Amino acid sequence: MWIPPQNVSNTGPIDRMAPPVSFCRAALAVAIVTVSLSCQFAKLADADTWIDRNTETENAWRQGDQQPHLRVVSQQRRHGVGDTAPDVERIEYVCPPGASAWFWRPVPPAAVIEELQIAVEIHLAEAPVQLAVEIELPRAIDPDTGRPRRLVVRPLESQAWRQSYPAHALELKQADLPRGLQRALRMQALSTAQREMLDGRGAYVVAVGLAAAGAPVPRAFEIREVRLEGRIAPQQYLTDQDAAVPAQASIADAPPTKPLGGRLIGTRVELTAQAFRVDDRDYFARIRRWRNESPERLIALGFNTVWLEKAPTADRLAEFGSRGLRVICPTPADPAGLGDTASAVLAWILPGEVAAAELDSRLVETQRLRSLPEPLQRPILAHPVGDYAAWSRVADGLLIEGQGSRVPGPPWFAERLRKIQAETAPGTPLLAVVALDVDLAVQRQLDALLGDGVAPAWLPPSDIDADIDGALSVGVCGIAFSSTEGLDSPEAAASLATESLASANERLRLIEPWLLGRRDGGFDPARTVYQRDGAELRLRQPTHNRAPALDDSSPTDRTSGYRLSPAGIRPVTSAAIPAASATDDLLFTGDPRVVQSLARYLTPRAPAASERLLRQARLAQENTDSLDTAQRLALRRQLEAADLARARGDHFVCYETATDVLRRVQQAGDERRRLTFAKPYDARQSCPLALLPTTLNEHFRLMQLLAAAPRGLNRLHGGSFEDIDELRRFGWRNENANNNAEEAPAVEIAASSPIHGAHRLRLVGQDSYQGRSARIVSPPIPIAAGELLEITGWVQVEREQSRSAAGLLLTDSLGGPELSLLIGPTANYEPFRLIRGATDSTELTIEFEVIGVARVDIDGVMVRPVTLPTGLAASPGERRR
Missing domain, CATH: 2.60.120.260 (Galactose-binding domain-like)
Incomplete structure (x- = not known):
C-alpha cells in the first residue's frame, strides 16, 4: 500500500510504498517497526543515529510497572556468529489472554521532530506485538511529584498489532506521531475534571515499548536491534525553563543517565543512480540554488535541499539544518570546524563550473574529500561544462545544466540528458539543473533591444514544466532550480514563477515513491513509466513532446487507472486515458489500499493545492499578450467556474479547471511564437x-x-x-x-x-x-x-x-x-x-x-x-x- 512520508526533510511527503503483507509460516522473520515523529523545534544540523545491536551482556528491556498478571519465564541475551545467527535479546513470558505484556527499553532522550525514526527489529514473535513510545512533556509538571508528566503514544491505525511468522519479513509502522500525541493529550484532558489539555511543546522520547499479546502458555519474542535515526538531544533546543526539570523514567526501574549499550553514529549519505540515501532511506532532492532566500521561504515553496555556491560556516549550516533543509555546498578549508552541523550536508560539490582543463587539480581535491573522517564522508558532485565522460569518473554525481537553444521554443532538455548519459560512465547519477529565468547573455540582449532594466527575465511556467518533464523522463536523482534573481521579487512575473515552482515541487513530492523506483519505457518521453511494488505510474506526456500519445490500455486486466494530482485521485476510463495523459500523471494499480492511502494523504492538502494553482492560472491569464478578447473572456469564465468548485469543496475539479486554463494560455503563447518563424520573414x-x-x-x-x-x-x-x-x-x-x-x-x-x-x-x-x-x-x-x-x-x-x-x-x-x-x-x-x-x-x-x-x-x-x-x-x- 502507499505509505505517507518518512523523508528526512520536513517537507517531503513520501518515502516509500510497502507491499501488501501476507502471513505465512517458515523459520525466521524480521520485523522493522518505524515511527515518524515531528515537531516544530527541529535542529537537523545536529542529528545523529543511536543504535543497539545487543552486543552488551546485560539485558536492556525491562518489565513495565503495575503488571501483577505478567510473569517473565526467561530473559537473556544470546550472542551469535555472523548475520545468520545475530545477537538477540530473547524474552519469554506468560500473561493472561486479553491482557498485554509491556516491556520498555530506555533510549537517549530524542527531540520529537519529523526526522526522528525509531525502529525495533524483531526476529521472532510467537504472539502479536505492538510498538509504542513514551514521551516526556517538559512543560507539563505533575504537582504531586514535581516531575514532568509522561504519555504513552500508540499507533493510530486500528491494525497496529503484528505477528512475526518464520521466514517472512514483516514491517510495522507508526506514522504521524504528532497527531497521535495530540490525540493522547486530548484523551488526557477528557479524563480530568478540569478538562485542561497538557502543554505538549518541547516533547521528547525517553523510552520505546513493546506490548505483547497475552496467552495462556509461554510465548517468546526476540529483539535484534533498536535504532534511533535523526536523533536530536532535547537540550539543544529547549529553553532554560524547559530544561530546568530533569528527565525521569516511569518504568519499573528508572533508567541510568546513560542508556545500557548502544553507540552514536553520524549521518550517513550515499548516492545511487536513482536517488540519495540518507541513513538508509531514499531521498529525492528538490534543490534550490540559493539566492539569499530565507529558509522559511524555501520550505514554503516545497524545497528540501539548498545548493550553496560558497563554503558555508557552521552557523549557516545550522540555520538551514535547524529547519530541516539539507545542504549541497563546497567543502570549507577546515571541515572539522563545522562540528555537528555537518550532519546537514547532503553532498560536497566542487566549487564553480568545472572544465576539462581542471581535471588534474580537481582530482587531487576529490581524493582529499574521500580521506575525510567518516562523519564528514559525503558524495562528491561536480558541475561540469563539458567532458562529461571524464568528470563522471572523478565525481560521484553530475549536475547538468539545461544549456541549449530556446529557439524556436523550449529546449529539448531530455535529449541533452540522454546524450550525456550515453557519454558518461554507466550508472552515473545525474541531477538536472532547471533554469527559472533566461541566462545573462539573453538578459543583456533583451536590455539592448528594450532598454536597460525593463526586460523580463523569468521564463514562462510551461518552459519550466517542459524541462522538469524531460528530466523525469530520463531518470534523475534530483532536480535543482536555478535563477539569477531571488524568489522574493514582488513583480507579477516573479509571482507567477514562484507559484508554478511551488506547484511543481508539490507534484514531485506526490510522485516521489515512484521516482525512487524502477523506470521503464526506454527513451520515449511520452511513455515514461515508473514501477513501485506493483503500482505503475505513467508520467504525464511532456507539454512540448510531439511523440505519439499514450495508449489507452491498463498494464493488466486486474488493474484500474486513476488520474493523480496534488488535489486528489479520480478513476479514469480506458477511453479517457489518451486525453488525461496530457495533463495528469496516471496511476495503475490493482490494490485498493494504495488508492485509499493516497486519498487520505491528499484530502487535507487538496484545498491549498487547488487554491495555489488557481492563483497561478489567474496570474497567467492576466499577464499574457497572446490572448484575443474572446479567448480572454472564455478563460475568465473558466476561472469563475474553478472558483465556484473550490467554494463548494470540489478541489479536484478546481485543480483540473485551473490546469486547463494554464494549458490554453500556453497554447496561445506557443502559437504566437510559431508565427515568428512564418512568412513574410521566411528565414x-x-x-x-x-x-x-x-x-x-x-x-x-x-x-x-x-x-x-x-x-x-x-x-x-x-x-x-x-x-x-x-x-x-x-x-x-x-x-x-x-x-x-x-x-x-x-x-x-x-x-x-x-x-x-x-x-x-x-x-x-x-x-x-x-x-x-x-x-x-x-x-x-x-x-x-x-x-x-x-x-x-x-x-x-x-x-x-x-x-x-x-x-x-x-x-x-x-x-x-x-x-x-x-x-x-x-x-x-x-x-x-x-x-x-x-x-x-x-x-x-x-x-x-x-x-x-x-x-x-x-x-x-x-x-x-x-x-x-x-x-x-x-x-x-x-x-x-
Missing part, C-alpha cells in the same frame, strides 16, 4: 524578443521596422569562403574537439553548387557522442555599444544517417547558447538570420558546429549593422510583466 532566425511570450509584441514591431531599415557594410571578412588561405589570414579557426588527425571531421572549401561566388564552406560531422563534431569559428568583429546587428547567410544540411539527429548549430558570443540557432536537414539552401544588440563595446564571434552525422554547406555569411533605434518600449498596459 530561420533567432531574435531575443521572440524567446518569451511577454515580448512578442515588440518582436513583431521590430520585424516590421527591419523590413525597411537600411543596412551598413558587411564587417565579416571571409564570409563568402572563396579561399582557404584567405580564411586563415582573416583569423578563422578550425576547432575540433578531437585532435586526432585521422579521426578529425572534415572542414573544407568546395567549388560545387555555391550560393554566392565560386566556392562555399563544407563541414562534415561525425559521431558527436565521441566529441568529433566539425566546428569553425569566425574572427572577432569589433562592435560598438548601442549597435543593432543582423547576421545572415545561407545553409544546406544533408543528414548522412536517416535515424540520427543532425543539423547545424549557430552560436554567437553575444546571444550565447540559449539564443543559438539549430538548423535541421534542408532540401536546398535556406537563409538564416540572427538579430543581436550590444549594450557595451565588445567583440562578436560566430561559431558553426555540426550536430550529429551530417554534411553541411555554408555560404554568403555577413554581419551588418542596421540603422534602427534600439529602444522599443511598449505602450502603457500593452506589455504585462
Whole structure:
C-alpha cells in the first residue's frame, strides 16, 4: 500500500510504498517497526543515529510497572556468529489472554521532530506485538511529584498489532506521531475534571515499548536491534525553563543517565543512480540554488535541499539544518570546524563550473574529500561544462545544466540528458539543473533591444514544466532550480514563477515513491513509466513532446487507472486515458489500499493545492499578450467556474479547471511564437524578443521596422569562403574537439553548387557522442555599444544517417547558447538570420558546429549593422510583466 512520508526533510511527503503483507509460516522473520515523529523545534544540523545491536551482556528491556498478571519465564541475551545467527535479546513470558505484556527499553532522550525514526527489529514473535513510545512533556509538571508528566503514544491505525511468522519479513509502522500525541493529550484532558489539555511543546522520547499479546502458555519474542535515526538531544533546543526539570523514567526501574549499550553514529549519505540515501532511506532532492532566500521561504515553496555556491560556516549550516533543509555546498578549508552541523550536508560539490582543463587539480581535491573522517564522508558532485565522460569518473554525481537553444521554443532538455548519459560512465547519477529565468547573455540582449532594466527575465511556467518533464523522463536523482534573481521579487512575473515552482515541487513530492523506483519505457518521453511494488505510474506526456500519445490500455486486466494530482485521485476510463495523459500523471494499480492511502494523504492538502494553482492560472491569464478578447473572456469564465468548485469543496475539479486554463494560455503563447518563424520573414532566425511570450509584441514591431531599415557594410571578412588561405589570414579557426588527425571531421572549401561566388564552406560531422563534431569559428568583429546587428547567410544540411539527429548549430558570443540557432536537414539552401544588440563595446564571434552525422554547406555569411533605434518600449498596459 502507499505509505505517507518518512523523508528526512520536513517537507517531503513520501518515502516509500510497502507491499501488501501476507502471513505465512517458515523459520525466521524480521520485523522493522518505524515511527515518524515531528515537531516544530527541529535542529537537523545536529542529528545523529543511536543504535543497539545487543552486543552488551546485560539485558536492556525491562518489565513495565503495575503488571501483577505478567510473569517473565526467561530473559537473556544470546550472542551469535555472523548475520545468520545475530545477537538477540530473547524474552519469554506468560500473561493472561486479553491482557498485554509491556516491556520498555530506555533510549537517549530524542527531540520529537519529523526526522526522528525509531525502529525495533524483531526476529521472532510467537504472539502479536505492538510498538509504542513514551514521551516526556517538559512543560507539563505533575504537582504531586514535581516531575514532568509522561504519555504513552500508540499507533493510530486500528491494525497496529503484528505477528512475526518464520521466514517472512514483516514491517510495522507508526506514522504521524504528532497527531497521535495530540490525540493522547486530548484523551488526557477528557479524563480530568478540569478538562485542561497538557502543554505538549518541547516533547521528547525517553523510552520505546513493546506490548505483547497475552496467552495462556509461554510465548517468546526476540529483539535484534533498536535504532534511533535523526536523533536530536532535547537540550539543544529547549529553553532554560524547559530544561530546568530533569528527565525521569516511569518504568519499573528508572533508567541510568546513560542508556545500557548502544553507540552514536553520524549521518550517513550515499548516492545511487536513482536517488540519495540518507541513513538508509531514499531521498529525492528538490534543490534550490540559493539566492539569499530565507529558509522559511524555501520550505514554503516545497524545497528540501539548498545548493550553496560558497563554503558555508557552521552557523549557516545550522540555520538551514535547524529547519530541516539539507545542504549541497563546497567543502570549507577546515571541515572539522563545522562540528555537528555537518550532519546537514547532503553532498560536497566542487566549487564553480568545472572544465576539462581542471581535471588534474580537481582530482587531487576529490581524493582529499574521500580521506575525510567518516562523519564528514559525503558524495562528491561536480558541475561540469563539458567532458562529461571524464568528470563522471572523478565525481560521484553530475549536475547538468539545461544549456541549449530556446529557439524556436523550449529546449529539448531530455535529449541533452540522454546524450550525456550515453557519454558518461554507466550508472552515473545525474541531477538536472532547471533554469527559472533566461541566462545573462539573453538578459543583456533583451536590455539592448528594450532598454536597460525593463526586460523580463523569468521564463514562462510551461518552459519550466517542459524541462522538469524531460528530466523525469530520463531518470534523475534530483532536480535543482536555478535563477539569477531571488524568489522574493514582488513583480507579477516573479509571482507567477514562484507559484508554478511551488506547484511543481508539490507534484514531485506526490510522485516521489515512484521516482525512487524502477523506470521503464526506454527513451520515449511520452511513455515514461515508473514501477513501485506493483503500482505503475505513467508520467504525464511532456507539454512540448510531439511523440505519439499514450495508449489507452491498463498494464493488466486486474488493474484500474486513476488520474493523480496534488488535489486528489479520480478513476479514469480506458477511453479517457489518451486525453488525461496530457495533463495528469496516471496511476495503475490493482490494490485498493494504495488508492485509499493516497486519498487520505491528499484530502487535507487538496484545498491549498487547488487554491495555489488557481492563483497561478489567474496570474497567467492576466499577464499574457497572446490572448484575443474572446479567448480572454472564455478563460475568465473558466476561472469563475474553478472558483465556484473550490467554494463548494470540489478541489479536484478546481485543480483540473485551473490546469486547463494554464494549458490554453500556453497554447496561445506557443502559437504566437510559431508565427515568428512564418512568412513574410521566411528565414530561420533567432531574435531575443521572440524567446518569451511577454515580448512578442515588440518582436513583431521590430520585424516590421527591419523590413525597411537600411543596412551598413558587411564587417565579416571571409564570409563568402572563396579561399582557404584567405580564411586563415582573416583569423578563422578550425576547432575540433578531437585532435586526432585521422579521426578529425572534415572542414573544407568546395567549388560545387555555391550560393554566392565560386566556392562555399563544407563541414562534415561525425559521431558527436565521441566529441568529433566539425566546428569553425569566425574572427572577432569589433562592435560598438548601442549597435543593432543582423547576421545572415545561407545553409544546406544533408543528414548522412536517416535515424540520427543532425543539423547545424549557430552560436554567437553575444546571444550565447540559449539564443543559438539549430538548423535541421534542408532540401536546398535556406537563409538564416540572427538579430543581436550590444549594450557595451565588445567583440562578436560566430561559431558553426555540426550536430550529429551530417554534411553541411555554408555560404554568403555577413554581419551588418542596421540603422534602427534600439529602444522599443511598449505602450502603457500593452506589455504585462
